[in-house]
Amino acid sequence: MSTLIDGKATSARVLAEVAADVGALKARGIEPALAVVLVGDDPASHVYVRNKVLRAGEVGIRSLEYRLPAEASAEEVLEVVAGLNADAAVHGILVQLPLPKHIDEVRVLQAIDPVKDVDGFHSENVGGLSQGRPVLTPCTPAGCMRLLHDTLGDLSGKHAVVVGRSNIVGKPMAALLLAADCSVSVLHSRSVEPEKLCAQADIVVAAVGRPRMIGASWIKPGAVVIDVGINRIEENGRSRLVGDVDFDAALPLVSAITPVPGGVGPMTIAMLMHNTVLAARQQTGQASQEAH
């Protein structure tokens, strides 16, 4: 029988853990604070930022919002980031992506102090992740790992296939699976016969951004499937969200699968709160032994 991996329930557990950690920090006089920088008027980004601020409030994290117009210059964004880097009362900084096209994303992300980089996108954190150092880890892949550990326990020796090689998901996901002792293959647009490779996987992580691209022929019976895709499509005259995996085709084959929505998505924001607490601990000398 196939299990549905419930990201909403798992994210609620993560948020409850974070709230307890925040309470412990506050008892020592430390109030974790997260600054969110939003540039432009992408409607989805506005929803995500609103949800980040809401979740922060729910777990007791102080949040600060900086909204800049779509025509803001890179220098204006960098000035905001520099101010937040210099503010000792701010422990986490995130710049919501995507940025407007005229702003060099890498330049902005590299300007964030790596110890406050709660998205884990700075090259210092990216490099640390691939070296297995305890750094701040990108939230979506960290959320996928939590779902995988809760589903399978030890991942050691499993063959994991990551479909997609983005900097935000595919590459850090591969690094985390490798750190968990999986054998990892990363498939991308130039891969030859990708479905044949994918059909050998015990674990499939789909992060390509193409609605229902991964069908039944890609899935080994009994595999665990984590669908990172969030694609809005029109179907039967209605707008709806679907993943990168053809859920209905995969369901009878898999041992467990994340739905879209309600799978990986809610984990992203929960792990952001988790990272903010880690960052606050590290900056105030309360660091735990926890890595990613």
Ligand SMILES: Nc1nc2c(c(=O)[nH]1)N[C@@H](CN(C=O)c1ccc(C(=O)N[C@@H](CCC(=O)O)C(=O)O)cc1)CN2
């Ligand atoms: N600075 C960042 N920018 C972006 C990130 C990121 O991690 N850091 N990730 C995405 C957007 N994102 C968070 O920012 C995000 C995406 C999706 C969800 C989510 O909960 N999805 C729900 C469905 C929501 C809906 O109805 O639209 C789900 O899948 O159940 C949360 C956060 C790009 N930018």
